[in-house]
Amino acid sequence: MxxxxxxxxxxxxxxxxxxxxNWFASTPDIRLTATAASVDEYLARQGAPxxxxxxxxxRPRRCSSMPDLITVC
Known part of the structure; x- marks a missing residue:
């Protein structure tokens, strides 16, 4: 598509x-292509949406890269 x-x-x-x-699997025009437990883990992925x-x-220990996520996106 x-x-x-x-x-x-x-x-x-x-x-x-x-x-x-599961929810997005039934949505024809939206695809969930990356998931992560933390911002750090998400930013480490190549080609993440x-x-x-x-x-x-x-959780507080998972917030260290929040400014980086905002900058990247």
């Missing part, structure tokens, strides 16, 4: 990430 929207998701809850994957569903209440 030409107009496919690729998104990523960052959350430390594995069940929520799996729920996103710039549209990101982000956990707004991440």
């Amino acid at each position: 030409e107009n496919m929207i690729e998104i990523g998701a960052i959350d430390d809850e594995t069940m929520l990430l799996q729920s996103f994957a 710039t549209i990101v569903l982000l956990d707004l209440d991440p």
